[in-house]
Amino acid sequence: QVQLVESGGGLVQAGGSLRLSCAPSGITVRAYYLGWFRQAPGKERDFVAAITGSGGSTYYTDSVKGRFTIARDNAKKTVYLQMNSLKPEDTAVYYCAFKRGPYSTSPDRYDYWGQGTQVTVSS
Secondary structure (H helix, E strand, O other), X not given: OOEEEEEOOEEEEOOOOEEEEEEEEOOOOOOEEEEEEEEOOOOOEEEEEEEEOOOOOEEEOHHXXXXXXXXXXXXXXXXXXXXXXXXXXXXXXXXXXXXXXXXXOOHHHOXXXXXXXXXXXXX
16 A cells, blocks of 8 residues: 655745655555646646656656756655745645556546645735
8 A cells, every 4th residue: 555645835925935745655666656736726636747766757747847846865765846936826735646557647547645735825
């Protein structure tokens, strides 16, 4: 059973930065992805970024490219989402998710989810 624990959300002004953390446990496969998704009130859950289990490859949705960075610290077994130049439209609950096998941006393809962390960007 994979468990994902997120932290790091909060309230920030537009243009500010936040760093989200995701600490996974129970992963027993080598080929997997850890992804970040977000869901705003009344909207679908959308892909934000993903990283391979090895940390060798990263992926981003277009709206966050150049502002967000996903990275992993293998020593701490933690994945981070560094969010810079935040905009009000980035406001959402952010979820960390685990997926075995091939890359996907569809939330339906991810097997395990964290509890979510609220990010609010004020204008």
